[in-house]
Amino acid sequence: MSRVLDAKGKDLRAVSTQLKEMIAVGGGGVTLKNAAHLHGLCGGLKSGEITIEGNSGDYLGVLNDGALIRVTGDAGKYVADNMTRGTVLVDGDTDYGAGQYCYGGTVVVRGSAGDFTATMNKGATILIGKDVGDEVGTYMLAGDLVIVGNAGHNLGNYLIRGNIYVGGQWASLGHNIKEEPLTEADVDKLQGYLAEYAIKADPRAFRKLTPLSEKPFYK
Amino acid sequence: MPVVGAFCVTVHKDACINAQVPGKCATCVEVCPYEVYAIDGNGQVAVQNYNACVGCRICAEFCPENAIRINPAESEHLTRYPWTLGQVEEIHHKALTGEYLLRGFGTMGPLPHFDQILVVPSQLAAEPPKDKYREECEMEVVIGEDTCEKPIRLKYPVIFPAMSFGALSREAKLALAIAAAKMGIAGNTGEGGLVEEEPYYCHGYVDKEETQKKWEPGGYLVVQWSTGRWGVSADFVRAGDAVEIKIGQGAKPGMGGHLLGAKVTEEIAAVRGIPVGSDALSPCRYYDVLSFEDLKKQVAFLRDITNYEKPIWIKLGPSRPYDDVRLAAEAGVDAISLDGIAGGTGASPDLVTQGAGIPTIACIPPAVRALKDLGLHRKVKLFALGGIRNGLDAVKALAMGADGVGFGTAAEIAMGCRACMACHKGNCPYGITSQKPELRARLDPEEAGQRLANFIKATVEEIKILTMLSGHSDIKDLSEEDLRAVDPNTAAITGLKLIGYERRMPWWENEHGN
Numbered sequence A: 001m002s003r004v005l006d007a008k009g010k011d012l013r014a015v016s017t018q019l020k021e022m023i024a025v026g027g028g029g030v031t032l033k034n035a036a037h038l039h040g041l042c043g044g045l046k047s048g049e050i051t052i053e054g055n056s057g058d059y060l061g062v063l064n065d066g067a068l069i070r071v072t073g074d075a076g077k078y079v080a081d082n083m084t085r086g087t088v089l090v091d092g093d094t095d096y097g098a099g100q101y102c103y104g105g106t107v108v109v110r111g112s113a114g115d116f117t118a119t120m121n122k123g124a125t126i127l128i129g130k131d132v133g134d135e136v137g138t139y140m141l142a143g144d145l146v147i148v149g150n151a152g153h154n155l156g157n158y159l160i161r162g163n164i165y166v167g168g169q170w171a172s173l174g175h176n177i178k179e180e181p182l183t184e185a186d187v188d189k190l191q192g193y194l195a196e197y198a199i200k201a202d203p204r205a206f207r208k209l210t211p212l213s214e215k216p217f218y219k
Numbered sequence B: 001m002p003v004v005g006a007f008c009v010t011v012h013k014d015a016c017i018n019a020q021v022p023g024k025c026a027t028c029v030e031v032c033p034y035e036v037y038a039i040d041g042n043g044q045v046a047v048q049n050y051n052a053c054v055g056c057r058i059c060a061e062f063c064p065e066n067a068i069r070i071n072p073a074e075s076e077h078l079t080r081y082p083w084t085l086g087q088v089e090e091i092h093h094k095a096l097t098g099e100y101l102l103r104g105f106g107t108m109g110p111l112p113h114f115d116q117i118l119v120v121p122s123q124l125a126a127e128p129p130k131d132k133y134r135e136e137c138e139m140e141v142v143i144g145e146d147t148c149e150k151p152i153r154l155k156y157p158v159i160f161p162a163m164s165f166g167a168l169s170r171e172a173k174l175a176l177a178i179a180a181a182k183m184g185i186a187g188n189t190g191e192g193g194l195v196e197e198e199p200y201y202c203h204g205y206v207d208k209e210e211t212q213k214k215w216e217p218g219g220y221l222v223v224q225w226s227t228g229r230w231g232v233s234a235d236f237v238r239a240g241d242a243v244e245i246k247i248g249q250g251a252k253p254g255m256g257g258h259l260l261g262a263k264v265t266e267e268i269a270a271v272r273g274i275p276v277g278s279d280a281l282s283p284c285r286y287y288d289v290l291s292f293e294d295l296k297k298q299v300a301f302l303r304d305i306t307n308y309e310k311p312i313w314i315k316l317g318p319s320r321p322y323d324d325v326r327l328a329a330e331a332g333v334d335a336i337s338l339d340g341i342a343g344g345t346g347a348s349p350d351l352v353t354q355g356a357g358i359p360t361i362a363c364i365p366p367a368v369r370a371l372k373d374l375g376l377h378r379k380v381k382l383f384a385l386g387g388i389r390n391g392l393d394a395v396k397a398l399a400m401g402a403d404g405v406g407f408g409t410a411a412e413i414a415m416g417c418r419a420c421m422a423c424h425k426g427n428c429p430y431g432i433t434s435q436k437p438e439l440r441a442r443l444d445p446e447e448a449g450q451r452l453a454n455f456i457k458a459t460v461e462e463i464k465i466l467t468m469l470s471g472h473s474d475i476k477d478l479s480e481e482d483l484r485a486v487d488p489n490t491a492a493i494t495g496l497k498l499i500g501y502e503r504r505m506p507w508w509e510n511e512h513g514n
């Protein structure tokens, strides 16, 4: 049985302090209710299983360093900002900038994600179940970004390292990015991601994008 | 800057050992990182490449016979103003490469600066002077006293501002940490992530567990949260005693940090998470701050992640000091660093360093006014940065209303730098801004740390002298009344009283009443 923490009318400090205490004593996951007004919730956690019932505010799971955080509704802006370890799962959609500045961990958005998703991703695996907005994967330096649906304009602008896989169409590509044939290793990897998070899609139907150069600014 | 003949390199053959006994000495050949000298067929030292000389003077410093003179050639061109040697060579550089100039160091040339301000000593009309030798002077600056569970107590009104690992060598970073510990002041990671020893060195310990203290009294480390977020994690944020949100810096306001690929070694690449040899280009703004509300949320979650224990700081470049400082204070921070155009840099476009931003002395008065208008002056601590060279500059900044000052470039110089301005090339002859092992080996962290500590010690003595001769025994009692502007221009810019006239310029009286 998951323990419940009702955030109604409480501020970040109160909820965060209580949540950390509950995680510290152990005894299973914690379900957070009425937390959509809180921004930066579950920041910098090293462990714990937290379910946010309904929608979340901005910066959910910022600097996450090991916790498993799930949102049953939609998440606000900058989900899993600068995460290093752990997993953030969003059942609904995310606003602008999910998975920015991450060094590691996994972000899964079952719905659609907004503009500037995965900007400056430095090593996380980021899965988007439906479509993404514009400027997604900007200046990505490492990691895998998997977009099951369609992407907007300027996808992967100044990609430096890492891979972007797209199941649908893109409106346009950014600078320093090229299409590359999907290898068997890619298919296996995608198959694994999709199976793990029960996302229905044919791994062979993806197209793969990689950087043209690792040093587009420096000769 | 590859200027043709910017420096005249002269080796006096009468004094040079090698000229007398070929092969006996080749110090200059060894120490010059730009291959200006070579040994010719006869085993003699020859100046083979004048044009590469950047004027760092390390060859002159190390020459055992004092046989070398490095003189700037610019003076010959001054009569050709505005077509000075630098301007001519800049055009050649662009014509040759199609690229604008990038360089390290800060602004060159005459912009309004502290030199046009004087300190007023006390005689009969003010509090009598205090005796530096026999009386105390209060210098402590506390950050986050009412807001944080672990406030920072700087022993002196001095910090080392953010200088990144990458721009600086590991040895230079450690030297700064040691000096911060020895002087009880604060160091700063800069935006390049953490050098492992930095937190406990800053606290004065030689081990991670902080059981063996070597440097008293121990200082603090500020960790920088920046737009590139290099090497940033929850552990990084918690490793500091305060978190500084970098919005901008004086040498390149409106632009992100820029570490040239030449300095991105394996170690730097690993800390920053980028490919070896690639430029580390920080974005010019935060991808995860779209509005002022977002900035407030960042301050709030950084407080949460550091358990409401540690101060949150904002660093600003010189733009619209009144409004910027007001917004920074309203975002809920405990301290603000405001960097003027004179601020140093590891690498920036020359024209931005020279021409974008406003002078430090013009930043401080509006910043102080913004804090006063919010009732937060002396509560939210204001640190003035940018071209502060000594205790005299520092006291002027303090009297204008700042709570403390930062020494960036001056700290580099205290470690040995001779202001050659070629930091971006990664060949720093003193091992300060280089990542090359053979150059880094020239800088011993403990020795450089001692030099830095000596420099700060002398500087705080200067601050003390000037504070006390103005009649105060607490730096917080210094005020604008202790300063005078030397010329109408400076009086107009700063609101200080003009010498002789003994009043402020009329519009300052009318507009701000105080």
Ligand SMILES: Cc1cc2nc3c(=O)[nH]c(=O)nc-3n(C[C@H](O)[C@H](O)[C@H](O)COP(=O)(O)O)c2cc1C
Pocket (backbone or CB within 6 Å): B105, B106, B161, B162, B163, B164, B167, B168, B189, B190, B191, B192, B224, B246, B248, B249, B250, B257, B315, B339, B342, B343, B344, B345, B346, B385, B386, B387, B388, B406, B407, B408, B409, B410, B412, B423, B433
């Ligand atoms: C080598 C070097 C590296 C710097 N790196 C950073 C940095 O990472 N982040 C930052 O905010 N400012 C950086 N700065 C600017 C300093 O923090 C500070 O604003 C400036 O040096 C103050 O001016 P001063 O050098 O005249 O004292 C750097 C400056 C230098 C000289």
Ligand code: SF4
Pocket (backbone or CB within 6 Å): B007, B009, B031, B032, B033, B034, B035, B036, B037, B052, B053, B054, B055, B056, B057, B058, B059, B060, B070, B429
């Ligand atoms: S670059 Fe430095 S070491 Fe080389 S000749 Fe010039 S002053 Fe001497």
Ligand code: SF4
Pocket (backbone or CB within 6 Å): B056, B104, B105, B412, B416, B417, B418, B419, B420, B421, B422, B423, B424, B427, B428, B429, B430, B431, B432, B433
């Ligand atoms: S730090 Fe080194 S490279 Fe930079 S100006 Fe000083 S001596 Fe030259």
